[in-house]
Amino acid sequence: MCGRFSQTKQADQLATTFRLTTTPDWQPRYNLAPTQLVPALVQAEGSLWQFQKLRWGLIPSWSKDQAIGARLINARAETVAEKPAFRSAFRQRRCLILADGFFEWQKQEKRKQPFYFRQPSGQSFAFAGLWESWKGQDEVIHSCTILTTEANHLMAPVHNRMPVIICAADYETWITPTTPPDSLHSLLQPIADDFLESYPVSPVVNTPKNDEPTCIEPVVVQ
Numbered sequence: 001m002c003g004r005f006s007q008t009k010q011a012d013q014l015a016t017t018f019r020l021t022t023t024p025d026w027q028p029r030y031n032l033a034p035t036q037l038v039p040a041l042v043q044a045e046g047s048l049w050q051f052q053k054l055r056w057g058l059i060p061s062w063s064k065d066q067a068i069g070a071r072l073i074n075a076r077a078e079t080v081a082e083k084p085a086f087r088s089a090f091r092q093r094r095c096l097i098l099a100d101g102f103f104e105w106q107k108q109e110k111r112k113q114p115f116y117f118r119q120p121s122g123q124s125f126a127f128a129g130l131w132e133s134w135k136g137q138d139e140v141i142h143s144c145t146i147l148t149t150e151a152n153h154l155m156a157p158v159h160n161r162m163p164v165i166i167c168a169a170d171y172e173t174w175i176t177p178t179t180p181p182d183s184l185h186s187l188l189q190p191i192a193d194d195f196l197e198s199y200p201v202s203p204v205v206n207t208p209k210n211d212e213p214t215c216i217e218p219v220v221v222q
Contacts, residue, residue, distance in 0.1 A: 001074045002146050002163040005102035006030050007039050017124050024051035030215040033208035034073045039098040043175045058145035059134040060085050069143050077149045077188035089130035091181050096126035106158040115158050116201045116216050128164035152190035165191040
């Protein structure tokens with residue numbers, strides 16, 4: 001699964017990396033957690049990519065209660081096309097969720113040790129995501145989920161699942177609403193083993209309210 005990630009880049013850096021025509025409304029975040037607003041790119045049919053902050057935890061348009069979103073922070077790539085909560089969004093509302101690293105916890109004998117995964121260059125990348133608009137009585141919530149797949153060799157010692165990372169060359173294919181869903185499954189594979197590096201970080205990241213550079217700094221595990 002993917003339950004915590006970071007996007008620590010400045011807004012102008014995001015605009016350059018993801019070819020945005022305007023500077024997005026974004027401040028660096030070191031510990032993004034479910035139900036918070038996360039940075040994403042969405043595309044309506046016939047339009048350009050648009051930066052949008054989405055609530056993490058997908059709320060299906062047909063749901064009667066927005067609380068369901070807290071349980072839908074991830075969607076398994078293997079079943080996303082069939083699951084009622086995700087299949088409509090998979091067909092028509094795919095997005096790119098902008099990250100520069102993510103966290104996972106390794107079960108050890110007496111504790112769980114957090115690890116941070118990022119590109120060796122430190123550059124941003126994009127998770128495969130889905131998004132929905134949910135209309136409540138007094139508000140409209142735009143929400144999202146992150147797709148996951150089986151772990152690659154780097155990830156496997158820490159966890160058996162990992163987020164789907166879309167290669168830059170495939171951004172347009174993934175985000176374009178008219179792309180046939182049957183042609184997308186080849187994009188939902190584990191990323192190459194050498195795309196990421198990992199290292200242990202402080203348990204300070206365990207608490208979502210801790211949103212500071214310390215969360216992504218390497219530590220020596222005793």
